[in-house]
Amino acid sequence: MADVNITVDGRKLTAPAGTLLIEACKSVGIEVPSFCYYPGLSLQGACRMCLVEIAKMPKLQTACTTVIQEGMAVTTASDTVHQARKAMLEFVLQNHPLDCPVCDAGGECELQDMTFSYGASESKLIDFKNHKDEEQWSPVVFFDRPRCILCYRCVRVCGEGMDVWALGIQNRGALSLIAPNQDDHLECEECGMCIDICPVGALTSGAYRYKTRPWEMNHVSTVCLHCADGCKTTLGVRRQGSGNQIVRGDNRDKSGINGDFLCIKGRYAFDFIEHPDRLKQPLVRKNGTLTPASWEEALELVALRFREARDTDGGASMGVIGSSRTTNEENYLLQKFARLVLRTNNIDHHRTADFPAFVNALSGRAHATASMRDVLSAPAVLLIGNDPTYQHPLLAWQIRTNVRLHGARLYVVNSWPIKLTRQAKEFLQIPEGAEDKAAAFLAGDDSAADALLTSKTTREKLAGFREKLQGEQNLVVIFGSELRGQELAALVRAAARGAKYICLGDHANSRGAADMGLYPDLLPGYLPLSEAARFGEPWKSVPQQPGMDLEAMVAAGKERKLRTLYVVGSNPVARYAIDPFALAETFVVVEDLFLTETADLAEVVLPAACAYEKSGSFTNTCGDLQLLRKAGDCEGVKPDLEIIVRIAELMGFDIQQLAPLDPSGMRADFGESRGVQSGEVDQQAIWNRRQGYEPRVSPFNPFAVLKEIQRVVPGYNVGQLELLSGNDVHTATAGRAPGKTEADRFILPSHENLFTSGTLGRYSDVLNRVIEARLRLPNEKEKEIAAD
Amino acid sequence: MNVFSGLAALAKGMAVTFKEMLSPTIVENYPDGPGPLRGAMFQERYRGVHVLQRDENGLEKCVACFLCAAACPSNCIYIEAADNTAEHRISGAERYAQVYNIDYNRCIFCGYCVEACPTDAITHGHGFEVATLNASSLVYRKEQMLAPRPALQGQNAVFSISGEEQLKAEREHGGVGRWIE
Numbered sequence: 001m002a003d004v005n006i007t008v009d010g011r012k013l014t015a016p017a018g019t020l021l022i023e024a025c026k027s028v029g030i031e032v033p034s035f036c037y038y039p040g041l042s043l044q045g046a047c048r049m050c051l052v053e054i055a056k057m058p059k060l061q062t063a064c065t066t067v068i069q070e071g072m073a074v075t076t077a078s079d080t081v082h083q084a085r086k087a088m089l090e091f092v093l094q095n096h097p098l099d100c101p102v103c104d105a106g107g108e109c110e111l112q113d114m115t116f117s118y119g120a121s122e123s124k125l126i127d128f129k130n131h132k133d134e135e136q137w138s139p140v141v142f143f144d145r146p147r148c149i150l151c152y153r154c155v156r157v158c159g160e161g162m163d164v165w166a167l168g169i170q171n172r173g174a175l176s177l178i179a180p181n182q183d184d185h186l187e188c189e190e191c192g193m194c195i196d197i198c199p200v201g202a203l204t205s206g207a208y209r210y211k212t213r214p215w216e217m218n219h220v221s222t223v224c225l226h227c228a229d230g231c232k233t234t235l236g237v238r239r240q241g242s243g244n245q246i247v248r249g250d251n252r253d254k255s256g257i258n259g260d261f262l263c264i265k266g267r268y269a270f271d272f273i274e275h276p277d278r279l280k281q282p283l284v285r286k287n288g289t290l291t292p293a294s295w296e297e298a299l300e301l302v303a304l305r306f307r308e309a310r311d312t313d314g315g316a317s318m319g320v321i322g323s324s325r326t327t328n329e330e331n332y333l334l335q336k337f338a339r340l341v342l343r344t345n346n347i348d349h350h351r352t353a354d355f356p357a358f359v360n361a362l363s364g365r366a367h368a369t370a371s372m373r374d375v376l377s378a379p380a381v382l383l384i385g386n387d388p389t390y391q392h393p394l395l396a397w398q399i400r401t402n403v404r405l406h407g408a409r410l411y412v413v414n415s416w417p418i419k420l421t422r423q424a425k426e427f428l429q430i431p432e433g434a435e436d437k438a439a440a441f442l443a444g445d446d447s448a449a450d451a452l453l454t455s456k457t458t459r460e461k462l463a464g465f466r467e468k469l470q471g472e473q474n475l476v477v478i479f480g481s482e483l484r485g486q487e488l489a490a491l492v493r494a495a496a497r498g499a500k501y502i503c504l505g506d507h508a509n510s511r512g513a514a515d516m517g518l519y520p521d522l523l524p525g526y527l528p529l530s531e532a533a534r535f536g537e538p539w540k541s542v543p544q545q546p547g548m549d550l551e552a553m554v555a556a557g558k559e560r561k562l563r564t565l566y567v568v569g570s571n572p573v574a575r576y577a578i579d580p581f582a583l584a585e586t587f588v589v590v591e592d593l594f595l596t597e598t599a600d601l602a603e604v605v606l607p608a609a610c611a612y613e614k615s616g617s618f619t620n621t622c623g624d625l626q627l628l629r630k631a632g633d634c635e636g637v638k639p640d641l642e643i644i645v646r647i648a649e650l651m652g653f654d655i656q657q658l659a660p661l662d663p664s665g666m667r668a669d670f671g672e673s674r675g676v677q678s679g680e681v682d683q684q685a686i687w688n689r690r691q692g693y694e695p696r697v698s699p700f701n702p703f704a705v706l707k708e709i710q711r712v713v714p715g716y717n718v719g720q721l722e723l724l725s726g727n728d729v730h731t732a733t734a735g736r737a738p739g740k741t742e743a744d745r746f747i748l749p750s751h752e753n754l755f756t757s758g759t760l761g762r763y764s765d766v767l768n769r770v771i772e773a774r775l776r777l778p779n780e781k782e783k784e785i786a787a788d
Numbered sequence: 789m790n791v792f793s794g795l796a797a798l799a800k801g802m803a804v805t806f807k808e809m810l811s812p813t814i815v816e817n818y819p820d821g822p823g824p825l826r827g828a829m830f831q832e833r834y835r836g837v838h839v840l841q842r843d844e845n846g847l848e849k850c851v852a853c854f855l856c857a858a859a860c861p862s863n864c865i866y867i868e869a870a871d872n873t874a875e876h877r878i879s880g881a882e883r884y885a886q887v888y889n890i891d892y893n894r895c896i897f898c899g900y901c902v903e904a905c906p907t908d909a910i911t912h913g914h915g916f917e918v919a920t921l922n923a924s925s926l927v928y929r930k931e932q933m934l935a936p937r938p939a940l941q942g943q944n945a946v947f948s949i950s951g952e953e954q955l956k957a958e959r960e961h962g963g964v965g966r967w968i969e
Contacts, residue, residue, distance in 0.1 A: 099882075101881075102851045102852075102853060102881045106853065134882070210869040210870065210871055211869065212854070212869070213853070213854040213858070216857065
């Protein structure tokens with residue numbers, strides 16, 4: 001668009017036509033205050049704080065609703081404008097209680113800031129303020145009516161942004177008030193966006209309520225550990241007792257891939273960390289019961305039994321199960337541990353999507369995967385299967401926002417009229433379980449059409465749908481675990497012309513676990529076992545024949561051929577409904593946060609740190625790599641990385657071949673700051689280096705492992721500076737995954753919804769309270785059942 | 789001339805000395821004086837160990853706003869806030885300080901906390917003998933700093949008891965106040 005020239009406060013500036021005056025001013029650093037204006041939401045013009053003088057216009061104009069015009073002369077700093085702002089503030093403060101000391105927003109309240117900058121701190125009013133008691137609208141949303149300044153941000157973000165429309169306005173004029181959709185409570189997705197966006201303390205969070213004040217906290221940016229979308233969350237931590245306690249989750253700087261968005265799990269479900277059932281001491285089975293033991297005792301026992309099994313029966317008798325919730329570094333090190341130390345390929349994890357087939361289908365095509373940011377800007381999106389509103393909330397937000405702001409065309413293929421069909425341009429309802437047929441049909445196989453016909457879907461509709469899709473340029477194709485093997489490959493091969501793909505896994509690091517080679521037949525980066533040598537000298541000894549997958553391991557257990565099973569952060573017994581007696585003769589070691597069904601069978605249980613308590617990196621389901629930073633502390637637990645290295649060392653393995661050492665030593669501190677896991681720079685190391693002393697290096701350094709991953713894993717060679725500054729970097733799928741054409745039958749979707757998150761969700765107090773409150777609702781249609 | 793001016797200066801100096809020698813002693817007789825303060829005397833403005841005040845209903849004035857902790861230059865105030873409920877009401881506002889600790893190892897008695905307090909809940913008292921042989925006992929808890937509850941709290945002193953009863957009750961409870969819980 002052509003640029004428009006305007007004059008603001010005597011200085012000329014230029015901005016694209018159609019820009020709002022308030023945005024134009026902001027772009028050159030002139031602040032025009034406002035409450036109701038929020039970028040990306042519809043215009044309201046309710047608060048009248050942004051009044052400015054425009055030449056030739058008789059009255060003051062609201063900058064947030066005025067589009068700039070050529071030659072416009074604007075004054076934002078005259079006496080009239082100041083007077084107007086002050087008067088508006090006085091008006092807002094008329095019935096606003098001055099209870100800042102007890103208000104949760106105190107310290108990060110926009111009204112406080114504005115009053116501080118623009119005056120009106122003394123009221124002319126001598127009447128008593130009209131007090132109303134605080135209302136609780138849901139387990140996590142509290143509403144304090146007198147504090148509300150009626151900016152309608154919450155109403156708009158809930159309706160336009162979340163497409164929930166749970167908040168509305170009652171009455172008109174001076175009597176207006178924000179009201180929930182059910183008389184006295186909310187029935188919604190409990191995302192907490194209304195609380196986040198509230199400029200004052202009218203909407204406050206039930207989870208953070210009165211816990212602390214904003215200036216008392218340190219803020220740590222990390223990545224949410226729940227679903228696979230990889231939202232950036234900022235955790236507010238406060239020093240307490242022996243370490244840092246996480247007291248709040250939000251997305252404070254809005255700089256992540258999620259922009260403004262965060263769902264209930266990212267915002268509130270960190271409280272499992274402090275659950276009383278959290279394991280804080282290793283447990284060793286003695287006389288049939290798990291009894292607390294010291295770390296030394298437990299680790300030595302594990303190392304002894306592992307070494308015995310390896311040296312007598314060989315690596316083939318040992319199994320390793322990794323996790324889709326541990327970091328890339330830990331997953332990489334775990335498969336390295338299995339392959340180099342245990343000398344076995346018997347390694348698997350809970351698979352939730354067919355990533356190898358995906359990578360195989362994409363091999364040889366550059367830039368063929370879409371990042372989460374691409375979904376926000378793509379001109380058209382095709383969604384096959386899955387229900388992102390409940391399983392991938394960020395993805396749903398990106399799609400909705402794209403449709404709303406950029407007019408993207410959304411095509412939905414699903415067996416169920418999912419919520420996103422409200423944004424869809426075309427919706428193709430297919431019989432249940434026919435997603436693979438739909439993919440085949442869209443890829444050009446007309447014979448698949450028969451299986452897709454329903455009362456709502458005719459042959460003409462199918463043909464029209466395919467034709468429209470073929471006309472789309474730069475399409476983003478999103479599909480879940482319904483598509484596997486050949487159908488997936490056919491779909492990927494069919495659509496061309498700049499199409500990009502996203503394959504949806506279910507857990508925070510499902511993609512990372514797959515990328516890091518937690519497969520019995522694939523190395524990191526989906527490389528075949530025959531290419532082990534490219535990882536370095538020690539890898540030449542890696543066995544060439546594929547190892548056992550999970551099913552085979554259980555079968556071997558039944559036949560008493562599986563001597564040991566090392567389970568890291570996973571609960572296969574509950575997930576796959578494994579017969580507990582199958583592992584009766586196996587020495588099972590479990591690393592987990594809680595005593596899960598699998599841990600209950602174990603000989604040794606090691607308490608692990610969760611992803612909020614360590615640093616490392618996560619790859620979200622789109623392939624966006626982000627760094628985790630340590631936020632909280634938990635006494636007695638160790639990060640999985642450290643446990644793996646310690647076991648290897650006790651087994652007599654030269655740990656320098658396992659855990660890379662970073663000679664820069666910059667992040668290898670041994671406790672001077674908040675530890676190597678905090679991701680902070682080691683000041684002592686800098687001093688050492690300046691004095692010419694030898695740097696001290698730690699074998700438990702996730703950044704050193706990340707460097708190795710970047711060096712050896714195809715696609716991960718991305719800029720470290722971007723990562724370190726807290727940004728997301730898209731990894732390329734450069735692997736090959738040969739022979740991965742048949743559908744992977746071990747894929748088990750986790751079927752999480754907005755309020756469940758596997759084991760972690762079970763131990764989250766907030767999530768449980770929300771689920772209970774929803775079950776109590778009389779007109780609750782969809783029952784939320786906590787999966788494991 | 790030098791000798792005379794020297795002598796004059798000497799005389800002037802000694803005059804002050806002799807005058808002070810003959811005037812009454814104003815040094816306080818601490819710690820051998822009478823009364824609970826053992827002879828110590830304070831200006832009203834003296835900044836001693838903090839006192840957490842109560843309002844006229846006997847509720848704590850502190851609403852756990854953390855402003856004192858924010859103002860504190862030596863970072864010695866630690867607070868944990870909690871919700872007031874109808875059954876369990878501690879302060880007048882919506883929340884109260886569940887834990888309120890001042891670490892007197894670190895406190896420099898600057899009075900910034902008193903200045904910062906929006907509800908006049910924290911004040912400097914005149915407590916001063918804080919020295920101890922055990923540093924950990926210098927972390928004072930809320931209970932140690934809280935002003936005593938007014939006598940007869942919960943009863944209406946004006947309407948429900950006569951002056952005599954009140955006097956009797958005060959005598960029984962030591963005349964100052966008592967813990968009800």
